Amino acid sequence: MYTRREREIEAMRELIISAAREIVAKEGFENLSIRKIAAEIEYSPSIIYHYFKDKDEIMNSVMRTGYMKIVSAVSKSDCEDLAPTEKLKRMTRDYIEEALKMPDEFLAAQINQSHQALKHTSYLYKGASKEKPALSALCKCLKSIYSSIDEDKVELKAQIIAASAMGMILKLIIEKNIEDEQRQLLINCFIEDVVLKI
Numbered sequence: 001m002y003t004r005r006e007r008e009i010e011a012m013r014e015l016i017i018s019a020a021r022e023i024v025a026k027e028g029f030e031n032l033s034i035r036k037i038a039a040e041i042e043y044s045p046s047i048i049y050h051y052f053k054d055k056d057e058i059m060n061s062v063m064r065t066g067y068m069k070i071v072s073a074v075s076k077s078d079c080e081d082l083a084p085t086e087k088l089k090r091m092t093r094d095y096i097e098e099a100l101k102m103p104d105e106f107l108a109a110q111i112n113q114s115h116q117a118l119k120h121t122s123y124l125y126k127g128a129s130k131e132k133p134a135l136s137a138l139c140k141c142l143k144s145i146y147s148s149i150d151e152d153k154v155e156l157k158a159q160i161i162a163a164s165a166m167g168m169i170l171k172l173i174i175e176k177n178i179e180d181e182q183r184q185l186l187i188n189c190f191i192e193d194v195v196l197k198i
Contacts, residue, residue, distance in 0.1 A: 016052065024104070073095055095124060096190075107174075126152075135162060
């Protein structure tokens with residue numbers, strides 16, 4: 001059990017992260033500052049330093065939270081019993097839909113080129129599947145479909161799927177007035193005609 005003090009600390013940390021997430025969604029990571037967070041939560045900037053070392057630590061927390069939502073979406077246990085191809089389809093759909101639930105945060109994170117952001121969003125380098133849980137889950141699924149290809153080729157396929165899905169997500173976020181039916185048709189077609197053909 002947590003003590004009252006530990007609960008208070010955790011609540012304050014969550015308040016700070018939530019405020020940072022709102023700022024990032026509205027203004028992007030590059031405009032996140034301790035002063036803006038402090039103004040958002042109506043505390044002095046010095047209070048924030050009692051809970052976080054610096055802005056980078058807050059930014060890491062925001063990025064980690066978003067990434068963990070994605071990892072959770074593609075690693076759902078309810079698709080473990082599916083055939084490999086069906087599992088790949090479900091993982092891709094879950095990734096796209098989870099990202100679309102946090103459009104501003106996803107967009108801000110993906111276009112940010114800062115070192116802190118890239119630690120969380122980069123996945124095109126060789127060996128990324130050993131460090132990135134979501135990419136690792138995708139590789140595992142692909143390996144069960146393409147059992148005869150080597151690890152490097154599986155990772156390349158996973159990277160291409162992830163990058164292609166990100167492109168689809170970004171377009172769906174940017175083109176805001178796409179009707180739900182059209183959005184679902186695009187996602188279905190992307191999964192059937194792109195992901196399954198890679």
